[in-house]
Amino acid sequence: MLESCPRCSSRLGPPLKTGRQVCAECGWSSAPMRSRTTPPPPPKTGVAHIVQLCWRIVQRVVRLSIAWLKEKFQGYQETRANNSVKPGQVMAGLSDRLSALEQSIPTSPKAPWITPEEAFEALGGQIDNPNSVVRTVNGQAAVSFARFRVLKSEAEWRAFGFEIDSIRRDAGKSWIRQLG
Ligand SMILES: [Zn+2]
Numbered sequence: 001m002l003e004s005c006p007r008c009s010s011r012l013g014p015p016l017k018t019g020r021q022v023c024a025e026c027g028w029s030s031a032p033m034r035s036r037t038t039p040p041p042p043p044k045t046g047v048a049h050i051v052q053l054c055w056r057i058v059q060r061v062v063r064l065s066i067a068w069l070k071e072k073f074q075g076y077q078e079t080r081a082n083n084s085v086k087p088g089q090v091m092a093g094l095s096d097r098l099s100a101l102e103q104s105i106p107t108s109p110k111a112p113w114i115t116p117e118e119a120f121e122a123l124g125g126q127i128d129n130p131n132s133v134v135r136t137v138n139g140q141a142a143v144s145f146a147r148f149r150v151l152k153s154e155a156e157w158r159a160f161g162f163e164i165d166s167i168r169r170d171a172g173k174s175w176i177r178q179l180g
Pocket residue numbers: 005006007008009010023024025026027028
């Protein structure tokens with residue numbers, strides 16, 4: 001039982017004998033108790049339904065087109081953004097390349113690879129003279145070329161101020177280099 005009319009909000013009186021409530025102001029009446037369930041709306045058919053469907057399809061196509069255009073436009077903008085290299089990037093790239101170049105240049109150029117003969121002569125020795133000797137860097141030892149040429153270990157060569165590359169030696173290349 002309702003206290004006020006759902007249509008005009010006027011105060012409703014008590015229900016009639018049939019169980020219905022009627023609004024004295026606007027004439028609204030409650031549905032009969034025995035047939036409260038309203039029949040389902042009939043399926044939409046006919047021209048109105050077709051028009052509605054068409055309208056929905058048009059709307060969907062328009063929405064899709066807009067979305068597609070938006071996507072295309074954004075892609076275009078991104079392509080443009082990627083293609084246009086900013087001056088800052090150019091400078092950064094140049095700076096990177098220059099610093100890589102700087103790294104690749106050794107601070108002190110290495111001496112060239114030489115043979116034992118050249119090494120002996122570099123220390124002031126004379127290969128042809130069997131009495132000619134060269135001294136270690138600290139001056140404590142002196143050797144002739146006969147002994148100098150058979151120096152084996154890196155430490156021995158280092159004592160005379162040289163580094164050696166056994167791989168180059170095994171490959172038949174000049175393999176001795178003056179330490180910087
Ligand atoms: Zn009413």
